[in-house]
Amino acid sequence: MSRMSRRETRAAILPASVGMALGLVILAAAQTANAATYEVGPDKPYTRIGDVPWAYLLPGDTVLIHWRSTPYQEKWVICRQGTVEAPITVRGVPGPSGELPVIDGNRAVTARGLNYWAEARGVIKIGGANIPQDTMPKFIVIENLEVRSAKPPYTFTADDGTTQKYTANASTIYLEKGENITIRGTVLHDAGNGLFVASSDTEVSRDILIEGNSIYDNGNVGSIYEHNSYTAALGITFQYNHYGPLCAGCGGNNLKDRSAGQVVRYNWIEGGNRQLDLVEVEDSVVIRTDPRYRETHVYGNILIEPAGAGNRQIVHYGGDGRVRNYRKGILFFYHNTVVSRRTDRTTLFRLSTNDEHADARNTIFYATASGNTVSLLDVSGVLDLTHNWIKPGWVKSFGNFKGTVNDDGTSVGGASPGFVDEAGQDYRLAAGSAAIDAGTGLHPRVLPANDVLEQYVKHLSGEDRPDAGPLDIGAFELTP
Numbered sequence: 001m002s003r004m005s006r007r008e009t010r011a012a013i014l015p016a017s018v019g020m021a022l023g024l025v026i027l028a029a030a031q032t033a034n035a036a037t038y039e040v041g042p043d044k045p046y047t048r049i050g051d052v053p054w055a056y057l058l059p060g061d062t063v064l065i066h067w068r069s070t071p072y073q074e075k076w077v078i079c080r081q082g083t084v085e086a087p088i089t090v091r092g093v094p095g096p097s098g099e100l101p102v103i104d105g106n107r108a109v110t111a112r113g114l115n116y117w118a119e120a121r122g123v124i125k126i127g128g129a130n131i132p133q134d135t136m137p138k139f140i141v142i143e144n145l146e147v148r149s150a151k152p153p154y155t156f157t158a159d160d161g162t163t164q165k166y167t168a169n170a171s172t173i174y175l176e177k178g179e180n181i182t183i184r185g186t187v188l189h190d191a192g193n194g195l196f197v198a199s200s201d202t203e204v205s206r207d208i209l210i211e212g213n214s215i216y217d218n219g220n221v222g223s224i225y226e227h228n229s230y231t232a233a234l235g236i237t238f239q240y241n242h243y244g245p246l247c248a249g250c251g252g253n254n255l256k257d258r259s260a261g262q263v264v265r266y267n268w269i270e271g272g273n274r275q276l277d278l279v280e281v282e283d284s285v286v287i288r289t290d291p292r293y294r295e296t297h298v299y300g301n302i303l304i305e306p307a308g309a310g311n312r313q314i315v316h317y318g319g320d321g322r323v324r325n326y327r328k329g330i331l332f333f334y335h336n337t338v339v340s341r342r343t344d345r346t347t348l349f350r351l352s353t354n355d356e357h358a359d360a361r362n363t364i365f366y367a368t369a370s371g372n373t374v375s376l377l378d379v380s381g382v383l384d385l386t387h388n389w390i391k392p393g394w395v396k397s398f399g400n401f402k403g404t405v406n407d408d409g410t411s412v413g414g415a416s417p418g419f420v421d422e423a424g425q426d427y428r429l430a431a432g433s434a435a436i437d438a439g440t441g442l443h444p445r446v447l448p449a450n451d452v453l454e455q456y457v458k459h460l461s462g463e464d465r466p467d468a469g470p471l472d473i474g475a476f477e478l479t480p
């Protein structure tokens with residue numbers, strides 16, 4: 001895949017000593033004792049997912065779930081540990097036309113031999129159990145599945161044989177606790193929270209990678225409390241995901257997060273009450289006291305607000321509960337392309353208090369309606385603006401403004417940014433766009449870890465961002 005190319009390039013230029021160390025790691029992985037592959041599917045050794053010995057998985061084990069014409073109506077817990085060299089992998093094997101195997105939560109039956117709690121919270125749970133013995137799940141990869149249908153009125157058969165109903169906040173994948181967990185290339189839909197990652201004071205989920213997933217049609221009608229994804233972790237990266245609208249009449253946000261060390265980059269996020277709701281951690285003092293809690297990175301994303309899609313605010317940063325727990329830090333927001341098709345008003349940022357600060361640079365803020373329908377902020381916060389594209393006529397706020405906007409006057413604008421095909425949602429820049437070569441250098445504090453090295457490829461992938469003179473404003477760089 002194209003998004004691997006940069007990593008391959010990096011590997012190719014590693015010093016010989018590191019290359020040798022990697023060689024040893026690969027050797028160690030090859031020698032992992034008795035790493036097993038369990039194949040599930042028609043004409044495979046295991047007909048049912050529940051036949052896999054989930055309670056006994058070891059480092060390096062792989063479960064391959066093959067596509068079949070009917071969904072698997074099964075559910076299970078993963079409460080085991082892989083290692084950095086030998087993760088435990090659960091991988092779907094697509095059908096002849098690329099169809100992902102479907103795990104359907106409705107009327108799903110729990111895999112035999114497991115005994116665990118919170119079964120009504122998800123189809124696949126990564127978290128605690130009685131059988132197998134409880135542990136912190138580690139080094140687990142789930143990829144290439146479609147997981148769906150976890151909310152009322154859907155029901156399932158629990159480990160004790162009873163029929164139960166999912167809770168309103170149930171998820172396709174419920175990550176109750178885990179470390180070094182990857183969820184990749186998976187379709188998550190028709191649940192309360194499409195994806196849920198939890199943390200508490202005693203058990204903190206950490207080092208979570210959410211990449212290349214399609215997440216849409218989640219939430220509950222008439223409720224603002226369930227979201228396409230809802231996460232709290234220490235170290236979480238979202239990349240190459242395609243977030244679509246929630247279910248019709250569902251009032252939740254698209255990506256809601258309460259983490260420290262959060263990176264949202266190279267995603268396509270369309271619809272939702274808010275596209276990004278980045279608020280305070282509720283339960284975990286471990287997360288709240290981590291220095292990374294004060295810095296949030298959002299870059300290289302395409303954020304789209306359809307007409308009439310709930311709240312007019314695109315990004316909420318700070319908190320929505322106890323003010324003393326708010327993020328009270330800085331949101332680094334750069335090289336995003338924001339498109340609003342609202343016919344009323346659009347507000348780009350709600351910074352919860354004047355202790356919340358955003359640095360917005362090299363970003364396209366485009367509303368199809370007239371410029372005076374756009375406000376940068378709600379009523380508070382400190383916003384530094386440099387080298388953005390924004391339609392003339394914007395205002396700081398539509399409310400009783402008590403914040404600060406520091407505008408260095410370097411932004412450009414016009415009637416439209418000059419996309420390749422606006423109606424067709426191709427938001428790459430066409431020749432002649434005022435955004436070309438109009439960017440500036442990144443904030444020194446985001447380098448080197450959060451440099452903009454890639455750009456989103458529609459859909460679910462990424463590629464190297466071209467090196468083409470001064471940086472273009474927005475999520476895409478034009479190659480001359």
Ligand SMILES: [Ca+2]
Binds near residue numbers: 116117159
């Ligand atoms: Ca149980």
Ligand SMILES: [Ca+2]
Binds near residue numbers: 313
């Ligand atoms: Ca909205």
Ligand SMILES: [Ca+2]
Binds near residue numbers: 436468469478
């Ligand atoms: Ca350029």
